[in-house]
Structures are given as C-alpha cells and as structure tokens.
Amino acid sequence: MEALDYHAEERRKAEFDVEEMKIVWAGSRQAYEISDRVARLVASDPVFRKDNRTMLSRKDLFKDTLRKAAHAWKRIIELRLSEEEASKLRFFVDQPVFTDLHWGMFIPAIKGQGNEEQQQKWLPMAYKMQIIGCYAQTELGHGSNVQGLETTATFDPETDEFVIHSPTLTSSKWWPGGLGKVSTHALIYARLITDGQDHGVHGFIVQLRSLDDHLPLPGITVGDIGMKFGSGAYNSMDNGVLRFDHVRILRDQMLMGVSQVTREGKFMQSDVPRQLVYGTMVYVRQKIVADASCALSRAVCIATRYSVVRRQFGSHNGGPETQVIDYKTQQSRLFPLLASAYAFRFVGEWLKWLYTDVTQRLQASDFSTLPEVHACTAGLKSVTTSATADAIEECRKLCGGHGYLSSSGLPELFAVYVPACTYEGDNVVLLLQVARFLMKTVSQLGSGKKPVGTIAYMGRSEHLLQCRCEVERAEDWLKPNVILEAFEARAARMSVTCAKNLNNFANQEEGFAQLATDLAEAAVAHVQLIIVSKFIEKLQQDIPGKGVKRQLEILFNVYALSLLHKHLGDFVASGCITPKQGALANEQLRLLYSQVHFDNPSLLLYMVLLLERLLQSTSF
Numbered sequence: 001m002e003a004l005d006y007h008a009e010e011r012r013k014a015e016f017d018v019e020e021m022k023i024v025w026a027g028s029r030q031a032y033e034i035s036d037r038v039a040r041l042v043a044s045d046p047v048f049r050k051d052n053r054t055m056l057s058r059k060d061l062f063k064d065t066l067r068k069a070a071h072a073w074k075r076i077i078e079l080r081l082s083e084e085e086a087s088k089l090r091f092f093v094d095q096p097v098f099t100d101l102h103w104g105m106f107i108p109a110i111k112g113q114g115n116e117e118q119q120q121k122w123l124p125m126a127y128k129m130q131i132i133g134c135y136a137q138t139e140l141g142h143g144s145n146v147q148g149l150e151t152t153a154t155f156d157p158e159t160d161e162f163v164i165h166s167p168t169l170t171s172s173k174w175w176p177g178g179l180g181k182v183s184t185h186a187l188i189y190a191r192l193i194t195d196g197q198d199h200g201v202h203g204f205i206v207q208l209r210s211l212d213d214h215l216p217l218p219g220i221t222v223g224d225i226g227m228k229f230g231s232g233a234y235n236s237m238d239n240g241v242l243r244f245d246h247v248r249i250l251r252d253q254m255l256m257g258v259s260q261v262t263r264e265g266k267f268m269q270s271d272v273p274r275q276l277v278y279g280t281m282v283y284v285r286q287k288i289v290a291d292a293s294c295a296l297s298r299a300v301c302i303a304t305r306y307s308v309v310r311r312q313f314g315s316h317n318g319g320p321e322t323q324v325i326d327y328k329t330q331q332s333r334l335f336p337l338l339a340s341a342y343a344f345r346f347v348g349e350w351l352k353w354l355y356t357d358v359t360q361r362l363q364a365s366d367f368s369t370l371p372e373v374h375a376c377t378a379g380l381k382s383v384t385t386s387a388t389a390d391a392i393e394e395c396r397k398l399c400g401g402h403g404y405l406s407s408s409g410l411p412e413l414f415a416v417y418v419p420a421c422t423y424e425g426d427n428v429v430l431l432l433q434v435a436r437f438l439m440k441t442v443s444q445l446g447s448g449k450k451p452v453g454t455i456a457y458m459g460r461s462e463h464l465l466q467c468r469c470e471v472e473r474a475e476d477w478l479k480p481n482v483i484l485e486a487f488e489a490r491a492a493r494m495s496v497t498c499a500k501n502l503n504n505f506a507n508q509e510e511g512f513a514q515l516a517t518d519l520a521e522a523a524v525a526h527v528q529l530i531i532v533s534k535f536i537e538k539l540q541q542d543i544p545g546k547g548v549k550r551q552l553e554i555l556f557n558v559y560a561l562s563l564l565h566k567h568l569g570d571f572v573a574s575g576c577i578t579p580k581q582g583a584l585a586n587e588q589l590r591l592l593y594s595q596v597h598f599d600n601p602s603l604l605l606y607m608v609l610l611l612e613r614l615l616q617s618t619s620f
C-alpha cells in the first residue's frame with residue numbers, strides 16, 4: 001500500500017464527524033471557515049513558500065522574511081482582510097517576523113497603557129505601518145526581574161522632556177524582536193525619575209531610526225544580537241540590542257494611562273494598580289496559551305501520520321509489518337500529546353474569555369480579578385509551553401530517524417517554539433508567581449473571604465484535605481467528577497502543605513526561597529487542575545456531530561489519566577488516592593488508547609505540505 005492509502009485507511013476508520021470536529025477545534029463555524037480560506041490563500045501563494053527556509057543563509061532568510069511581511073501586508077490591504085483574517089494570514093505565513101512584535105506588543109501596549117490622546121496620536125500611524133514598533137523591556141542584565149531594569153527616563157522640567165539614558169553596559173536593551181534592523185520606534189521600559197526621585201519602571205515611546213533614511217537617530221546605538229538556536233527558525237527575527245546616550249523625548253511620550261508626570265514634573269499615580277504597567281505581558285501570555293495548541297497539534301499531526309505509515313517488525317509469511325501506531329508504547333507516548341492539544345485548545349479559549357472579562361472590568365474600575373488573571377495567564381503560559389516544547393521533541397523521537405531530518409518539519413518547529421518557555425516570562429519564574437497567589441489564598445482561608453473563580457475549590461479545602469477517592473474498578477476513573485475531585489484534592493493538599501511548611505520559617509521570603517521547588521510543583525498541580533476542569537466544562541456544552549462528543553470524552557480521559565499516571569507520586573503522597581487506585585487509572589488508560597481514532601482536525605494545509613515533503617524525501 002502507498003503511504004497516502006494508509007492515511008485514507010485510517011481516516012476511514014474514524015467513528016466521528018470530522019467536519020464537526022474541525023469546527024469544535026476552530027471554536028465556531030465562522031472561525032473555521034476563515035481559517036480554512038486563509039490557509040488555502042497562503043498555501044497557494046508562491047511568495048509564502050517555506051520549503052527552502054532552513055537552507056537559506058541568515059541574510060537571505062532575513063530578506064525572504066521582509067519580502068513575505070511586505071507581501072502579507074499588500075494582500076491584507078488588497079483583499080481588505082478583517083483584523084481576524086489578517087492575523088490568521090500572519091499565522092499561516094508562519095515565520096517569526098518583526099510584525100509579530102509590532103501588532104502583538106507595541107500596539108497593544110499603547111492601547112493598554114496610553115491615554116486617549118496618546119492613542120489618537122500613535123495608533124493611526126502604527127495601524128498604517130507608517131511607523132514600526134517593538135517592545136523593548138528586557139536588558140542585558142535583567143529580564144525576569146523587571147524591577148531591576150536600569151535604563152533611566154529623567155524628567156527635565158526646563159525643556160518639558162525626558163532624557164533616556166543607558167547608564168551601564170548591563171542596561172543595554174537586549175533581545176527585543178524587530179529592534180535589530182527594522183523598527184523605527186520602540187516602547188521602552190525605563191525607571192522614571194523626577195526631581196531626583198525614582199518612581200519605578202514605566203513605558204515610553206522612543207523613535208529610534210529616521211523615517212527618511214532609516215539611520216539610527218543621534219544618541220541611539222542599535223544592532224542585531226546575532227544567530228540564535230537552530231537553522232532557519234527564529235533567525236528570521238531581528239532580535240536586537242539598544243543603547244541610549246541622553247536621548248531626549250517629549251513628556252507626552254511617556255505612556256500616561258497608569259501614571260502621569262505633569263508639566264511641573266509632579267509624578268501622579270492614577271487610581272489604578274501599578275501592575276497595569278505589566279498589562280501587555282498578561283495579554284501576550286494569554287495569546288501564547290492559545291498558540292500552544294497550534295504548535296502542539298502540528299507536531300502531533302506529523303508524528304501521527306508518520307506512525308500510521310511506518311511499519312517495523314511483525315511480518316508473518318511475507319505479509320506487511322506492524323504499523324508502529326499499533327505498538328502500545330507508541331500510543332502511550334503519542335495519544336496523551338494529542339489529548340493535550342485539545343486540552344490546551346479549550347483552556348486557551350476559556351483564557352481568552354477571562355482576559356476579555358478582566359479588560360471590561362478594568363474599564364469599569366473593577367480590579368478585583370486582576371491577581372487571578374495574572375496567576376492564570378502566568379501559570380497556563382508556563383505549563384502549556386513547557387508541555388508543548390517537550391511534546392515536539394517527543395514527536396521527533398516518535399518519527400525515529402526521519403524526525404531528525406529538517407524536511408520532517410519537526411526540528412524547525414522545535415527551534416522556533418522552544419524559546420516560548422523563556423520569553424514573556426521564564427516558566428519557573430511564572431510558576432513562582434502562581435505559587436505566591438496560592439499561598440496568599442491559603443493564608444486568607446480562615447478570614448471569611450470566599451475564594452472564587454479558579455481558586456473556588458480552596459473554599460472546600462476542609463473536605464478536600466480529608467476526602468478519599470472512591471474508585472474500586474478501572475472504569476470508575478471514567479467519571480469526570482471522580483477525576484476532578486482527585487485533581488482538586490491533590491492541588492489543595494500540595495498548596496496547604498507548602499503554606500504549613502512556610503510557617504516554619506521566621507522570615508516568609510526566606511521560606512519562599514527554600515521551598516521554591518515544592519511551591520513550583522504546587523503551582524503546576526493547580527494549573528493542571530484548571531486545564532482539567534475547563535475540559536470538563538467544554539464537554540458539558542452542546543457539541544453536535546456524530547461521535548464528536550464521545551471522541552472528546554475519550555481524549556479528556558486520556559489527558560487526565562495520563563497526567564495522573566505521570567504525577568502519581570504527588571497524588572499518592574498527598575493521600576487522596578491509593579497506589580492500587582493509581583494502578584487502576586493506568587489500566588483504564590491502556591483501554592482508552594485502543595479507542596482513540598486518528599483524524600486531527602488541525603490538519604492545516606501547511607501540515608499537508610510538510611508531510612508531502614517528508615514523503616518525498618524518505619522511502620516510505
């Protein structure tokens with residue numbers, strides 16, 4: 001049989017309505033139709049070809065990226081694409097590029113932290129790409145510790161200007177995407193100083209390059225920081241370095257939505273939490289969670305299709321060998337990743353809702369859900385990107401030697417994706433933010449303040465700390481409420497144990513430092529609970545299409561039980577389940593694997609192209 005016949009054969013076995021599943025994946029019929037149309041548009045346009053990019057030199061890759069960005073912009077204008085369609089088009093072009101930062105961070109930062117006047121002044125130019133902006137926060141000396149940034153913005157009352165300066169080598173801006181070669185402007189984060197007083201880090205719009213000849217303006221030293229991990233991959237992006245030598249900007253170039261400096265140089269803090277200065281990071285972390293399922297589904301798609309085609313061992317009487325997908329070990333490595341793609345998709349949808357909700361609340365001066373949104377975006381960004389990066393590497397191994405070939409698409413996908421564990425907040429640093437939120441929640445449990453939202457379960461901690469799982473047979477693990485309670489009990493117990501252990505330290509900060517590993521693990525348990533609970537909520541919705549809901553239920557069980565198996569030590573140590581019940585969960589998991597049917601709805605045209613390249617360059 002030919003490779004494509006194997007695919008057809010497996011597809012024929014699918015016991016669910018594939019078209020309806022595609023809609024579930026996309027979120028709505030309209031979203032699916034847009035995605036499908038734009039994917040075809042990109043795939044059929046030769047300018048957007050991507051089969052040669054790992055072979056290009058850095059310079060040629062960069063030129064190719066500029067050409068694609070310009071062509072994408074041209075098509076967006078010619079076809080009058082909506083914002084949603086335009087963003088889909090950039091997604092399918094699928095090459096890290098300066099416009100990611102322009103649309104993804106520079107514009108959102110002005111929208112989120114600029115006042116009305118500033119938005120009116122800067123946004124029209126940015127929307128028309130008359131100016132191109134980047135987001136310059138990280139410095140050579142400090143990335144995670146934003147409070148440690150050293151760049152200064154000192155107000156000069158005589159001229160009504162800020163003087164932007166890099167006082168040390170370590171204060172050089174380092175990493176911003178789009179900065180190295182392209183950006184004309186930057187949203188920079190610097191310490192605001194008025195009348196000798198330091199008011200902490202704030203955002204400022206600074207012009208870097210001339211709009212006439214693109215040369216750096218006086219006082220600006222700017223350049224590209226060089227090659228990054230892998231061939232092709234993130235090297236299409238001009239991550240940059242930037243230094244300021246007493247560069248003067250107008251006072252109204254400080255983003256004044258959160259704090260203001262008056263003409264007299266008086267610093268005024270608005271009636272909003274200062275953490276809103278970090279708002280763009282919250283927005284982007286939410287986007288990164290939504291994107292995790294896309295990267296993961298691409299990898300899983302390649303590995304699944306390969307596993308269907310690939311045969312090794314087991315030939316009888318000259319008959320065909322066994323499809324590697326039929327090996328239980330292959331299934332136990334691959335199917336949890338497939339299930340995770342759906343789990344991340346659904347939690348990403350929910351997080352988008354949560355983010356929209358907090359945005360509306362902020363507009364009505366309701367800041368009550370900000371800490372929860374920060375914890376959810378930080379925690380989910382951390383857990384989904386770490387899992388996705390690991391999964392892409394696992395998919396490479398699932399494809400044997402062929403997975404190591406560039407033409408499989410996996411090495412490039414890995415190299416592009418893996419910095420997501422670092423940018424927008426190092427994943428461990430973000431987990432510790434979640435842990436702080438959890439410790440605060442536990443410490444307030446006796447105070448009468450009822451935990452709500454994703455920490456509502458903590459309000460039932462009296463029950464969760466002593467409940468015993470009632471599973472007696474393997475199939476008992478198929479009940480969502482049984483799974484949910486096990487995950488809640490594990491998360492609650494891990495947090496409460498950390499809180500108790502923290503009390504053994506006279507100094508809380510010292511305790512936090514000593515117990516950081518346990519705290520990060522408690523945060524993971526909490527975040528995994530969120531993902532599991534949002535999957536359950538999705539299954540409670542009306543899901544049309546023959547067999548679609550059933551298939552999703554199987555994937556839910558695979559996701560939850562594979563996590564339980566992986567973290568069995570935590571579950572058993574916290575006392576909510578017994579080792580015997582853990583073994584029953586594993587038994588059920590094995591049974592579930594034979595019920596998973598393959599037809600990945602995220603099968604984008606891009607993936608087909610990748611696979612075709614794989615098929616052409618290998619013998620199967």
Ligand SMILES: CCCCC/C=C/C(=O)SCCNC(=O)CCNC(=O)[C@H](O)C(C)(C)COP(=O)(O)OP(=O)(O)OC[C@H]1O[C@@H](n2cnc3c(N)ncnc32)[C@H](O)[C@@H]1OP(=O)(O)O
Nearest residue numbers: 100104137143144145146147275278281282374423424425
């Ligand atoms: C399209 C993709 C392209 C990607 C390109 C990449 C771009 C980038 O990477 S841009 C640079 C991103 N950089 C980071 O993400 C830096 C990570 N570090 C931080 O976010 C912060 O510094 C921190 C959260 C790790 C710590 O901040 P710090 O000010 O030191 O805060 P404290 O720990 O003292 O906490 C104060 C208080 O504020 C809360 N909080 C912190 N961040 C936020 C937030 N974003 N939103 C709301 N609240 C926040 C924090 O929980 C504390 O609360 P309390 O404990 O209640 O006081």
Ligand SMILES: Cc1cc2nc3c(=O)[nH]c(=O)nc-3n(C[C@H](O)[C@H](O)[C@H](O)COP(=O)(O)OP(=O)(O)OC[C@H]3O[C@@H](n4cnc5c(N)ncnc54)[C@H](O)[C@@H]3O)c2cc1C
Nearest residue numbers: 135136137138142143144175176177419422423424425428
């Ligand atoms: C591809 C890429 C694109 C980027 N794009 C941009 C951009 O456009 N704009 C921008 O401003 N920045 C950008 N960055 C920078 C990025 O945001 C930072 O690299 C990131 O925030 C991590 O900071 P760091 O590099 O200082 O890591 P560090 O904080 O130095 O991390 C090093 C190690 O220390 C650990 N660590 C640090 N602090 C703690 C702690 N408190 N407790 C326990 N462990 C800790 C970390 O877990 C990690 O293992 C980009 C980075 C990359 C890789």
